[in-house]
Amino acid sequence: MKCKKCGGTAVISMRQHNMGLCKDDFIQWLQEQTQRHIEKQKMFTHEEKVLVAVSGGKDSLALWDILLMLGYKADGLYIALGIDEGIGYSAESQRLTEEFANARDLNLHIVHLAADYGTDIPTLAKQTKRGHDKPCSSCGLVKRHEMNRIARDFGYDVLATGHNLDDEAATLFSNTLQWNGDYLLRQAPVLEERNGLARKVKPLFRFYEREMAAYALLRGIEYIYEECPFAEGSTSTHYKELLNQLENKSPGAKQHFYTKFLSAKRKGLFAEPTTEIVPNLHLCPICGQPTSAREECSFCKMMARVDSKQ
């Protein structure tokens, strides 16, 4: 296959764009497209401070790399979750993240769940009722809480995550299957700051997961290949596989599914948020972060339950 831009040998074929690109043109194309999406969605400017949530995986490290290449002021945040499961998953992902940051002399915040809260994700999952012994629910709650805390405490203008189009399409598929109206309303590449919640953006929302893996490989970014041991057999993985089957039969299906949803939302196909759908937020009396709960937030409730059992 030939590169559509220079006629050289293509290293990636993107059937949804009917295009193949060589290494240099693909890297340039992906960075330029990211810049275009950041501007079009008014995500942030070169003057603003960006906090990138990094996990040691391909998407978040690639995002950090792209933002730096585009000249943005971007620091990283890594949350040490304490997931081992016999393969040292968290230790390895932290090592790769620190290596990435050190090699480029970048500022990396690290939250240690064990040191800061005296627990880890597997323990939290066993000691709380969230997720029926599956740690993913507790893990998501911890990550959201800590990302917001660091973004707010260190004065970042925006929090960027490495969600790609496959992540977004799988979430949309899940929310559509269950007609989760409130989640559908909140699913967007930009979530504005409100009531103490940091502004959140997903600059990679238009790229396929495959393109992000290719970018990481071509840029020589070392990332953790192993899947989180708790994510094996997860619903989101299953939905991604289903969507890839659709994509295989009709290239562009995943992209259309997600982008047409965003376009339908813009055109007013979905109802405007009401007070019932978007709950009022107030500050948690323990940690001071916004919550829709009547008293303390879900994070502090979960931690209190763990403390009482220790």
Add this chain to the structure above:
Amino acid sequence: MSGKIALMKPTATLVLRGKKYDVKAGSTILSALKKLEILPESVICVRAGELVTEDTLLQEGETIKLVSVISGG
């Protein structure tokens, strides 16, 4: 002893998550993926450390690493 020599079919190897698959050399990676029921959307293909497209012809004796791109959770 028979005078006949058994002719070996030329093969290449695909490796996905440590599992090896012997496939016919001379065909494309895409057709090998199809036979193995691996969705091309779920992997990228690496030959000797370099990314290659799925229309690449498999050479006899070579190994292509398939990198799974799906992350869940």
